Amino acid sequence: MDRADGSGSLVGWAQRAVDKLNKLLLALSILAMVLTACVLTYAVVTRYFLKTPTDWQDDASVFMLIGVSFCCAAYVQSTRGHIGIEVLAAILPGWANRLRLLAVDLVSFLFCAFFSWKSWTLFYEALMEGQTTNSTFAPPLWIPYSMMAFGMSLLTLQLLLQVFAWLLQMKGGNRSGTGASA
């Protein structure tokens, strides 16, 4: 993970806190995923063997998997697991590559910050207006919106920490570079 020289600083402390939260969310997401598989299996069993169809399994499954996708986005980012095209990495010189990676993280951060802001707005509207899904079960929409907003906010924080880690690394590199030339 890109925490370079930040491990002893505020950035390092914040990254460790986010790592712990990511681990907790990963564990909860694992449970949610297995639970979703159980819910869908239960729906098939009750429909065909007990002749009692359920109307909640689709909403429950969608909510859980939306939660998994957004709440683990920061964890995946912390392992650099969101794939991109890395052809430039092999072409650019080291310093240009570092600048490119900083710019990439910065733009990703700005996009995710915007998305988080709009997600919280959506959550607030759904909560205030009592919005529900269109299904017969009609659960409130603030539930998945809150997970989307929380997950994207955590992802934004993760990206911000990675931007700071790059800056600290570059600063550290410059300082040692100056020292070497002196």
Place this chain on the structure above:
Amino acid sequence: MSDLTIGLLYGAATLFAMFSGMPIAFALGSVAVTFMYFFMPASSLDTVTQNVYEEMASITLLSIPLFILKGAAIGKSPAGRDLYAAIHAWLHKVPGGLGVANVVACALFAAMAGSSPATCSAIGSAGIPEMRKRGYSPGFAAGIIAAGGTLGILLPPSITMILYAVAAEQSLGRLFLAGIGPGILLVGLFTAYAVYRARKEYAAAKVIYHGGGAKSAYLDDTVFTLRQKVDMLPRVLPFVILLTGVMIALYGGYATPSETAGLGALLALVLIAVVYRLWRPKDLAPILASSIRESTMLLMIIGMSLLYSYVMSYLHISQSAAQWVVGMHLSKWALLGLILLLVIVLGFFLPPVSIILMTAPVILPPLREAGFDLVWFGIVMTIVMEMGLIHPPVGLNLFVIKSIAPDISLRDVIWGVMPFVALMLVAVLLLCIFPQIAVGLPDAFMASR
């Protein structure tokens, strides 16, 4: 500014963002939001998150994490090794049987796991060392596994097909069924080549030996007793039953695709617990965590790709591009050739998920207008994207092979897969001449389109 000019700008901005190395999901999202800001009403920015949520909250799309979980459970257990060993034992008397066993094991495993890299890794880690021990040339051994692994996105249940079904608004059931015939065709072509090549290498080894040279392992006989063969079955049969059960649940009308995914994932976890005693948290944690990582990454790409497509459609970019393609007045087959060429080129850099979701709004309307069956095209497009998985510069399976057999040079791996790329092209040609290979099965089993 004309629609086409905005479209060109949109394309250029996308290429720039993607080649900068930004994660694909964020690159697509950033470009979409930027164009919304400059070219769409200000209020549209307020609906960005709602658009993404509404597109993602599809129970069909959300079956993807469960199919990934099912694949990871089977892929990370020793099921692949056992499946391979059993098929090898039963097929060893067939000429070139070891290569055939590898192709068949890849096909069966791909159908169970639904993932190309997982198939390469699971069958290749046992199959490549065995083939090399038996004298197969390194490139040939690597080629068989890399190509066999690609069957994972063609044989049902395929994640690529789920996405295509959503993007092209086609029946997922029809697409899954349509993948079976071409999947069997490719297995047939791959096995025929494996037999031909193995016999050629066997003959060369014989000539060298009779000429006083070293004796190749090709010339050694392998013998399996009936008891050995039967003893291998108990570990393999439960997984074959899982594969059959999932198919029956899906096509027997007992479960929807998402329910099938849930059922399959749960049964796969139960099977690895019973057959391989993989039930402790420390055994399951890596399987579950890797499923979450892959699903999250994919669903983020899917969500943002759908936002990207929405902006393309709102700004009439996809419609203008489609009209432009139609306006070229190409013949039906020239149009298909041009579109497949585009898919091949995109496959050099992009994963199938992004290719489908980004190109569908542009390429599908002209194809529909030209009279192509979009289920048939989905299969052809999938085979072409399979080629991207084993084609340089970024063929994913090439690097999976390199990681499980690091002593085989990348050059050997690349040359080893080339005959299989040619065979895939042959399969595409055969599908163009005989479309019933793909659509025959769904036409026979499913009443209406």
